[in-house]
Amino acid sequence: MPVELDNVSYAYGRNKPRIIDRLSYTAPHGFTVLLGPNGAGKSTLLKLAAGVHQPAAGAVRLGRLASTSREYRNRVAWMPQSITAMTGLTAREQVAYTGWLKGMNRADAWTAAAAALERVEMKDRAEVKTKQLSGGQLRRVGVASALVHDARVLLLDEPTAGMDPTQRRVFRDLVLNLATDEVQVLMSTHDVADLAEEADHVTVLTEGAINFTGATRDFLAHAPADTPEGRRAEAAYTIVSAHSALSG
Amino acid sequence: MIWWVKARRLGTVLLPGTVVFALILSVAHDRAIELPGMLSGGGNRVFLLQLVPLVITSTLAHSLAQRLVEAEEVAMRNVRRLDTLLVAACVLAAVLASLVVGGLSGSDEATVAGRNTAFLTGVMLLAGAAHPQAATVAPVGWVFAIVFLGYADFDRPWPWAVTLHTPASIPSLAICSTVFVGGLVAQARARRAP
Numbered sequence: 001m002p003v004e005l006d007n008v009s010y011a012y013g014r015n016k017p018r019i020i021d022r023l024s025y026t027a028p029h030g031f032t033v034l035l036g037p038n039g040a041g042k043s044t045l046l047k048l049a050a051g052v053h054q055p056a057a058g059a060v061r062l063g064r065l066a067s068t069s070r071e072y073r074n075r076v077a078w079m080p081q082s083i084t085a086m087t088g089l090t091a092r093e094q095v096a097y098t099g100w101l102k103g104m105n106r107a108d109a110w111t112a113a114a115a116a117l118e119r120v121e122m123k124d125r126a127e128v129k130t131k132q133l134s135g136g137q138l139r140r141v142g143v144a145s146a147l148v149h150d151a152r153v154l155l156l157d158e159p160t161a162g163m164d165p166t167q168r169r170v171f172r173d174l175v176l177n178l179a180t181d182e183v184q185v186l187m188s189t190h191d192v193a194d195l196a197e198e199a200d201h202v203t204v205l206t207e208g209a210i211n212f213t214g215a216t217r218d219f220l221a222h223a224p225a226d227t228p229e230g231r232r233a234e235a236a237y238t239i240v241s242a243h244s245a246l247s248g
Numbered sequence: 249m250i251w252w253v254k255a256r257r258l259g260t261v262l263l264p265g266t267v268v269f270a271l272i273l274s275v276a277h278d279r280a281i282e283l284p285g286m287l288s289g290g291g292n293r294v295f296l297l298q299l300v301p302l303v304i305t306s307t308l309a310h311s312l313a314q315r316l317v318e319a320e321e322v323a324m325r326n327v328r329r330l331d332t333l334l335v336a337a338c339v340l341a342a343v344l345a346s347l348v349v350g351g352l353s354g355s356d357e358a359t360v361a362g363r364n365t366a367f368l369t370g371v372m373l374l375a376g377a378a379h380p381q382a383a384t385v386a387p388v389g390w391v392f393a394i395v396f397l398g399y400a401d402f403d404r405p406w407p408w409a410v411t412l413h414t415p416a417s418i419p420s421l422a423i424c425s426t427v428f429v430g431g432l433v434a435q436a437r438a439r440r441a442p
Contacts, residue, residue, distance in 0.1 A: 052321050070324050080318045086255050087314060097251035097316060101323035106250065145319060 001063035002184060003027045003049045003076070003153055008058035010044055019044045020208040022058070027153075027186045028213075030200035031179035034188040035237055041208040042188035043081060046155045049186065050078030062153065074103060077151035081158045083142035085130040091141045092117060092126040098145040109148065116144035120174060135162045143174070154178060156187040172198060196233035204240050212240045252330060256311045265307030266338060269365075270345045272300045277355040293403065294395050297357040298411065301365035302387055304342050305372045308335060309383040312376070312435075332436045335373065339366050339428065356415055364411040367424035373431030377438040 005025045011018045019041045027049070036042050047053045048060050051067040060067035062075055086094050092113045099109030117126045120140040125133065130141060139159060146154050156175070160168045168191065176198060179185040189196075196202055202219040204212040212219060223235035253259065276296040312331055320327045343362030350359025368387040376383030390411070398409030405412035413420035 050322055073322050073324050076322070078318065078322060084316050084318060086316055088254050088257060088260065089251065093251055093254065094316065097255060098319040100249075100251055101316075101319045101325050101327065103324035142318075 001065075001152070002029060003155075003186065004061045005045070005048060005055075006059045006061065008048060008055040008060060010048060010053055010055050018056070018208065020048070023208060023210065024058075025203070025210055025213070027184060027203075028201040029181070029184055031175060031185045031198070032187070032201040032203055033196050033199040034186060034203050034205060035192060035196065036188075036205035037241070039207075040205045042205055043157050044208075045205065046078065046157050046186065046188060047080075049153075050076055050155050052078065070103075074149070075152040076155065077102075077146035077149065077153070078155040079142045079146040079157060079159055081161065083138045083145075085133065085138055087131055089130055090127050091122060091130055091133065091137075091144075094130050094141060095144045095148050099148040102149040104149055112148045112150075113144070116147040117141070119147060120144045121170060136164065136167045139163065140171075143171075147178070152183060154183065154185045154187075156185065158188055158190065160189060160191050192233050192237050193230065196237065197230075202233075204237065206241065211243075249330075252327065255316060256314050256331075256334065258311065258334070262307050262311045262334075262338065265303055266341055269300060269303045269342060270349075272303070273297065273345055273349045273358055273361055274353075276300065276358075277349075277353050278357050295357045297355075297361045298364070298395070299391060300361055301342070301368045301411075302391060304338060304365050305368045305387040306384055308338055308369060309372055309376065313380065313383070328436055328438075332432055335369060335432060335435060339369050342366075350415070359415040360411070360413075363415070363421060363424050366428040367411055370424070370427035370429070370431030373435045374427070377431075377434035 003026070005023055008020060008023050009018050010020045023045070025045070034042050034045070044053065048055055048067070051060070051073055054068065062072050065072040065075070086097070089097065095116055096109040096113035099112050100106060104112065114123070114126065117123055120143050122137065122140050122144060125137055130138060133141065139162065143156070143159060146156065160171055163171060175185060175187065179200065197216065197220065199216050201214065202212065202216050203210060219240070220232045220236050222239045223232040227235040256262070278295060280293045280295045282293060311334070342365040346358055346360070346362030346365070350356070350361075368390060371390055372383050372387050375386030394405070394409045394412055398405050398412050400406050407419070410420040410423045
């Protein structure tokens with residue numbers, strides 16, 4: 001079941017301009033990278049899909065589940081750009097707290113938190129207070145929190161921001177392993193070069209509108225034929241964005 | 249629920265804050281200082297116990313601000329209900345403490361400290377629902393307002409200065425209760441999307 005936005009509009013306040021206006025989008029299965037410039041509406045789209053924001057018009061669904069339902073919240077996990085470091089909680093406690101909030105009982109949440117931290121290679125930092133973690137480590141705690149309750153849809157907002165190249169590589173491998181037939185991953189990023197070529201699908205968002213969505217090979221086909229390997233995603237993104245600006 | 253208790257810092261902040269409230273209540277009674285009044289000709293007698301509810305409102309505001317917003321806003325468990333129960337329990341404890349201390353000592357100021365705590369907690373919650381950062385400031389602002397502007401004449405508070413009135417004042421009790429319930433409703437319903 002993919003996440004589906006049906007004719008959705010959203011503004012941050014009654015008299016504010018709409019960040020997203022009558023957008024319809026069905027996130028494809030597998031691993032989808034969401035690209036776009038700052039202010040394009042990527043984070044807003046992910047918050048709508050996570051049920052953090054409710055649309056001013058239209059509907060967000062997962063199959064027949066409305067984004068306001070408890071069952072929807074159980075199946076969707078969201079990792080925001082900014083991860084809170086809770087005073088007094090260790091990494092494992094913070095992840096377990098997220099699991100408990102998602103309806104798990106205490107024992108299951110505690111066990112699942114350890115497993116989730118192991119998946120993001122944070123087992124050795126599990127008992128460290130989150131306030132003492134580095135930015136990259138805290139992001140991995142954020143990913144572990146998204147993984148703790150076995151969600152079917154993972155919505156990751158700029159998860160690689162602030163990570164060094166080694167951490168990004170580790171994270172890329174982690175995300176590639178997460179996306180399966182049963183788990184859908186939708187991830188926004190500025191990291192076009194590192195991630196877009198690895199994804200199953202690419203969606204480009206500009207000024208609240210989708211101007212490309214499709215298989216990665218179709219996206220990469222926009223790159224000029226003489227583009228070196230490893231630069232094709234960036235070249236394709238530049239051309240898709242420029243085409244959008246010209247047609248807009 | 250243990251992680252919610254730790255996250256809200258109940259053991260490290262709220263419980264000690266409530267104990268400090270009870271301790272000040274039991275020793276300060278009717279101690280007062282004279283401050284100049286801005287709307288009255290003479291001075292204002294300011295009881296120390298007019299300030300003591302701020303211990304509860306500031307620790308509660310701190311506890312409620314300790315939120316894992318990204319998880320709590322999409323949670324399946326109703327954390328806001330827990331927070332509302334926490335506020336109600338804390339204010340109930342303050343009211344009981346003030347009635348006991350007031351009854352034993354015969355101090356009117358100690359008796360109304362609980363009522364005033366309920367009012368200022370309501371102010372804190374309503375302000376926090378409008379703007380989270382106003383939660384701590386609004387009760388302090390109220391206390392300063394009544395200290396300098398609350399008296400029409402020496403020992404004769406304006407009707408609006410509800411926290412200066414005696415325990416027998418039914419209108420003050422009604423207003424304080426209404427503001428507190430309004431604050432609880434606002435707390436239970438407010439969304440703070442990240």
